Amino acid sequence: MAQHTVVVSRSTLKRLPLYLHLLEKLQAEGVETISCTYIAKEFDFDPTQVRKDVEATGEVGTARIGFRVAGLTDKIKEFLGWNNAHDAFLIGAGNMGKALLGYKDFEKYGLNIVAAFDKDPKKVGAKIFGKEVMPLSKMPALVKRMHINIGIVTVPAEHAQAAVDALIDAGVKAIWNFAPAPLKIPEGVILENARLTQSLAVLTNNLTRVLKP
Amino acid sequence: MAQHTVVVSRSTLKRLPLYLHLLEKLQAEGVETISCTYIAKEFDFDPTQVRKDVEATGEVGTARIGFRVAGLTDKIKEFLGWNNAHDAFLIGAGNMGKALLGYKDFEKYGLNIVAAFDKDPKKVGAKIFGKEVMPLSKMPALVKRMHINIGIVTVPAEHAQAAVDALIDAGVKAIWNFAPAPLKIPEGVILENARLTQSLAVLTNNLTRVLKP
DNA sequence: GTTTTATCGAGAAAAAAGTATCGATATAAT
DNA sequence: ATTATATCGATACTTTTTTCTCGATAAAAC
Structure with a gap:
């Protein structure tokens, strides 16, 4: 699998765990897809900013739908190095x-x-x-x-x-x-x-x- | 006394405590004056950045000498609201x-x-x-x-x-x-x-x- | 089937943060 | 006394980060 060795800003790195917490909550609630607009509203961020942060993880979304909660969760964890201890x-x-x-x-x-x-x-x-x-x-x-x-x-x-x-x-x-x-x-x-x-x-x-x- | 109600960036606010720790160490060692160049070296920051951070507290320095350790300590504490609990x-x-x-x-x-x-x-x-x-x-x-x-x-x-x-x-x-x-x-x-x-x-x-x- | 709408993704623009330059000045060295 | 040097403070410049704009697209509404 293509690994993402993208270097991103500290700011982006610090926002990703926030998204992750939210995604895990949503996953527990059975939500399957999520838009950057929604995530942005939750934290009072700019949607484009969320989209760029997400882009760094390598996950791609689909127009009008957004991102799969499960897929994005995995990608963020992998990106942060949280998938193995x-x-x-x-x-x-x-x-x-x-x-x-x-x-x-x-x-x-x-x-x-x-x-x-x-x-x-x-x-x-x-x-x-x-x-x-x-x-x-x-x-x-x-x-x-x-x-x-x-x-x-x-x-x-x-x-x-x-x-x-x-x-x-x-x-x-x-x-x-x-x-x-x-x-x-x-x-x-x-x-x-x-x-x-x-x-x-x-x-x-x-x-x-x-x-x- | 003229209070400093300057609004500064989060980044500046987060650097000020670092300077304060250093200043208190220096004060304990009996050092009386300190330059931004010295502070910058200690943290591997840019001297101009330190100067701007310090400027936000309202403390003024003197050319060729720098800032009084005691004065700057007080100003940072006051600026952060750390002078009274x-x-x-x-x-x-x-x-x-x-x-x-x-x-x-x-x-x-x-x-x-x-x-x-x-x-x-x-x-x-x-x-x-x-x-x-x-x-x-x-x-x-x-x-x-x-x-x-x-x-x-x-x-x-x-x-x-x-x-x-x-x-x-x-x-x-x-x-x-x-x-x-x-x-x-x-x-x-x-x-x-x-x-x-x-x-x-x-x-x-x-x-x-x-x-x- | 066509229109509307929400969203992505890319690129441009704006804002913020950080860095460099330079004149002024106070001390130290000559 | 004169020169050299370290530093401040102001301003200009650069880079980074954030925000805006807009075309493309996939679903929903009509």
């Missing part, structure tokens, strides 16, 4: 780490957190939502043996760079970072920041403006 | 809810989670990180009495719209949504989605492209 290690079994370990839906999004690591001996040995917490020293060997590609970083900001360095040294190809620290990574490694503070900044700025007399 | 209620005391309740740094970011609410009677009554979990039925009256402006939604997707409706009915002005559901809100209310799946989508898409032979 990537194994991941998590570093830092604090609150955020625990929350992620307990997030069952990740398997739907192509992510399988295999184990957690922490440098605090008090946290080591426990099981969090069925996943073992191991000492950080064991991480490198396990990354190599299990061919882990993704490292999730949920340590405090001051330890983030060290955690990332260790993960990359061990052979991890992508970092999902939750620490509020600017990280340096070598060429070829993927860094994605999931920083709540950025989202919060947008919220509080808007709110201050709205509340201002 | 907004009280917030959290709905949904699941894993993500707990993680947020335990996140101490929020006070630095102008957010004070006052209490949590859950419809599950088993969760009600407990204290999570010192914050009480109350029945959802008590929420509306408390929002009004305490003049709560922000509602944080960490319920499962299928209950998200109901939670949001209840919060807005009660008088909340801004919603910080963690549920993977498309939410409808009335004019004038602020909705900010903090969806991990969007960030994950960018990561897994990039990773599949990198791993592809």
Whole structure:
């Protein structure tokens, strides 16, 4: 099958999961086809924008009908790499780490957190939502043996760079970072920041403006 | 004092917290002035972009020197509304809810989670990180009495719209949504989605492209 | 069977975001 | 004192992203 190695904008990539959620809801309701116009209305986007986003996945529609819900769902999942799970290690079994370990839906999004690591001996040995917490020293060997590609970083900001360095040294190809620290990574490694503070900044700025007399 | 009611792009708003983290690190190290060139290098951004972002906060620099670290810190905080705390209620005391309740740094970011609410009677009554979990039925009256402006939604997707409706009915002005559901809100209310799946989508898409032979 | 309508897909236009250029200026070096 | 340099701030330019327009097409309405 022809794979779609199209490079698209971050914005498009971030809209696709939204469409996917909607499509899965519709599929559960037995809806078979869907138009970009409909999707656009649901999110208050421009229909053309939705059409272009969908185009990136390689799915083609039919005039007057739209797209098959099942077909589009598959194409989006494939495009995002969510059709088969990537194994991941998590570093830092604090609150955020625990929350992620307990997030069952990740398997739907192509992510399988295999184990957690922490440098605090008090946290080591426990099981969090069925996943073992191991000492950080064991991480490198396990990354190599299990061919882990993704490292999730949920340590405090001051330890983030060290955690990332260790993960990359061990052979991890992508970092999902939750620490509020600017990280340096070598060429070829993927860094994605999931920083709540950025989202919060947008919220509080808007709110201050709205509340201002 | 002249307030800055400048409307800036989402992108700018999301970069400002990054600068702020860096500035606070520098301030702790005793650095007094900083140039946009330096900030840009740290994040691999364009210096002009940093200068424009900074301009939005209203801080002015001096040629050849740059900006005072302390002054810029204050201006960014003020611009983001992080200089005085907004009280917030959290709905949904699941894993993500707990993680947020335990996140101490929020006070630095102008957010004070006052209490949590859950419809599950088993969760009600407990204290999570010192914050009480109350029945959802008590929420509306408390929002009004305490003049709560922000509602944080960490319920499962299928209950998200109901939670949001209840919060807005009660008088909340801004919603910080963690549920993977498309939410409808009335004019004038602020909705900010903090969806991990969007960030994950960018990561897994990039990773599949990198791993592809 | 013809007309109407909703939709796609492609390309053009508009808007937004990011990048480069350049004069002005404040410090440091000579 | 003069020259060199780093930086700001304003403006111009470029690129990217979003939105608009329009012909083609498939179903529905008449």
